Amino acid sequence: MVLCVISAFFWPASGRASWANASVLFAPVAQPARKVAAWVLGNLHSNKAIDPRKDADIRTENLELKTEIALLDGQLQAVGRLAAERRQLGTLLNYCVSVPVVGSDSDNREALNLAASEASAAGEPVVCPVGLVGRIQSAGPGGAKVLLITDKASRPISVSFGRMVKQSNGSFQLTRLATDRTLVYGHANNELTALQGLSGAEAKAAGLQAGDWAVLDDSEFPLPLAGLPVGQITSIHTSMSAPLYVDIVLRPARNLSELQEVLVVKEEVRR
């Protein structure tokens, strides 16, 4: 009793810190009791909120909120589609910087104008989720210009051919065909051509046909880009000027002039 009086009235700060967690000892009873009490209280009390606003105001606000939800839902779906497209690039995405397209070239060249980005430098490859787009021709503080692979002035690209084969799980996988590497050139109008690229015998032996894919196989491009789709064969026919060879026309999976956003492959990858 004396100790209690001393502790309570004359030394009130004694022993507080060391007993700070004494309530833990009662946890086996305290926690279930707390849950039961919360449940009982939750069932007894209705959570009716008193709102001073008029019904008409609340309805108007509801309508505005519904519109906003619809808008946000649309934006979310668009972002989801974009993310899904980007995922197709796999690990390559780690080396890329996304840059929005400002517009196409003002004359009849196949080029895109990109928004200003510090990542852009002349010569850097540009890709999109469905394949190769081109190279940055010039870059500056105001933006960058991409020369598309379909432009006639773009450098020829070395490609090899393959065929999309459906797997048992429903996905498609590219199977390389037994052909030599071929140079393809920009042909404008969103097309590339490989004039006299392959001998007719080789193309026939490999079974090359319309619908097959040309994929990047060029040492001038960074290694992670190897195998990136360049275009799909739209026609293959015997060359008029050299009958032993075939002319091949390719078309990228998407109209490159209509892209809204491209991915610039960083300089570090190129090294």
Next chain:
Amino acid sequence: MRWVPVLILIYVLLGIQSGAEPFWTVRGCKPDLGLIAVVFVALNARAQATLAIAMGVGLIQDLLSVHPLGLFALGYVLAAYFLLGLREVVYREHPLTHLSFAFLGELLVIGILMVQGWMHGPVPAARQMLLSAAYTALAGVIILYPLQKSRGIFFQRG
């Protein structure tokens, strides 16, 4: 007195108080289940055992509260001492006894808390404390009546 059942009862009451207190607090007023346990013991056990239990329960209450160590212990021991003197002249089974014992016991505890508050601050609100005493008295009737009916579990007869 059967110590194990009594200690279990005290543990359960203090555990319930520790866990569910926020849910039955009304305008800052809450029942003191520790004191109700002391009243139950004071109604049935021998004096020494009652004082020991009061001291123990009070110390545990001190540990569970922000008050200095010994404050509730002192209050509970004083309450138990007072109730031990009164129990011989009351009918122990009557709910009015439970009500008055719980109320008087809580008043003594409140007195101790008020004195400590005046000495070291903050001073508790007297009105709120009195309402808490009334709340404890009501809870005392609800808890003590069935406990008294089953006191054979906790105390030897005779």
